[in-house]
Amino acid sequence: MSYSATASHDEHHDHPTGMMRWLTTTNHKDIGTMYLTFSLIMFLVGGFMILCVRAELFQPGLQLVQPELFNQLIGVHALVMIFTALMPAATGFANWMLPLQIGAPDMALPRLNNWGFWLLPPAAILLTLPFTLAMFGIGDGAIATGWTFYTPLSVQGGLGVDFAIFSVHLLGISSVMGSINIIVTIFNMRAPGMTMMKLPMFAWGWLITAFLLIATIPVLAGAVTMLLTDRHFGTHFFDAAGGGDPILFQHLFWFFGHPEVYILLLPVWGFMPQILQTFSRKPMYGYKAQVYSLWAIGALSVVVWAHHFFTVGMPVPALLYFMYSTMAISVPLAVLFFCWIATIWRGSMSFETPMLFAVGWIILFGIGGLTGLVLADVAADAQYHHTYFVVAHFHYTLFAGGIMGIMAGVYYWLPKMTGHMYNEKLGKLHFWLTAIAFNLTFIPQFFLGLAGMPRRIPDYALQFTEFNQISTIAAFVLGLSQLLFVYNIISCARGGKKATDKVWEGAEGLEWTLPSPPPYHSFTEQPVVK
């Protein structure tokens, strides 16, 4: 029996070059590079927005921007940083490193991977376009409700709210696509011998992140769709006058919003122990304890959401439940901190740039965690809610814990990705400027919050002037020092000292067995994990 079979050129090998390579690529490394590049661009866009805000806050009164634009800049800064800078950065690392770390040739669903990325640029345009439209007299600017879309303000808001709703839908679809791909890849494409309890910690971090996204994105999508129908189709989900409940929106939003914090942090908690062990030249301490702690934090993160709005008014049993459940997160988090410190304890440490960022990250993220405990207390939160204390707290978790963690990851893997070593002196300078300027930006904000300065207000009482001035000057140093980061990345991509395959003396894992940069198709032989 014979059937005709014709040979055709393999489109998988026949990869196009130039612009079409990036538009149509299904290669996990290409897509990872696009995610990381997009993330860096949006990080600069979001940073520029907040520098406008800090410039306005340099002194009391209104100098540079009107209150309407001030509100828009704050809201879009948060949305840009969370959805288009931090999340894509973590997804970029996932695309680049997960297949390499688990010994897979690529992601499980490469075409889906491409679509997931290309939803991001239109979403970013939708978020920021209303600023431009307003210059031409169309609409009244971008969303001005903060990133939380709180009703009834968002029901009454202008065109920018609709743009933000559609943008969030696109970002949500992109996140779900990425999550599905990561779940299928990790479960189905592990190298022979790589059992679940041999997974690299980064894969665990991302697997739990993907589960959290799957659990919470439909809630956000439902919430913003209900908001859209309230705005344009006569429904009253969140309108008390029509029998709805504006507080319901807060429950919906924060059911997504709180796990979102861990969605941003879990991937970093995944690769950070790998960095710590590399530069301590010691095995990772407490692998199982870390895995179980990540799961515990993931599970707890979906049952604590109401601590974000204690002051809205809740029955006392609800307040107590949300307070204690929130505080309970500190237990597995403390286990993680213990393991991270135990990993470097008495290690043969060296302080290359990734390690500097990693150690700085432990300390600064620790401050973010501890100040979170203060806010978890119902009585204390009644005082500090909606003050600059909250702003400082979440920047210690999301800038120090998230962005500085991502920076550690960039310096750690950049030689592997590009095949060249970055400029170490410039990297260290970048770390010190970032760490010092970051603390000088946000420590004053803790004290401003304790003294009662409310957030999201462009004007303030005279007594807050000096600390705001320190914060603003430091914020500009922080912002400008990121240009060193950009320069270092670009110059590393263009050339430099050749990186070895292993790059770092103490590096462990399958990705370090490949050449730097890895070939277009990752593994020439299927690795077997023993």
Add this chain to the structure above:
Amino acid sequence: MKSRPIKRWPDEEREAVALSAVDYRIIAKPNCSLSSKERLAVVVLIACFSLMIATGFVLAGAWLVLPFAGLEIMAIAAAFYYVNCHSRDYESITIEGDKLAIEKHSYKQTSEIVFNRYWARVLLRDLPGGDQALLLRSHGKEVEFGRHFMNNDQRLALAKQLQKRVGVIH
């Protein structure tokens, strides 16, 4: 005739078994670390978790969460279904007597082409990017092998193996 293995490829995507000193068989297939039952269990677990959350919000009046949860579960199920459908895909070359059979299985479709072993030729064709496609040709018919489950080095090594058994490399 009793078969005995003569060659085990280092890559576990492929299994090579010689049926005798002259007969030869190679199978190329993807690595799947999850069984069909385990894939189903993962989908059911995620679906239950997502539906539990959606049901809670429906009871609180936010019924629009449910369709989004449903869409998402359908997408996850479709992704795992796609992976499951292609988990048994393979390509094989069997040389037995004067026959050279190339079999390809993708989802439910199996195609086979049989050449005369002594007339068949092994070809390597350059591809953009520096890789080579491995082709077997005879009597105007041409079939590509190792397209999905082998990388370039593996195809080159296989071409050398086949050269000894069926013809010359061009």
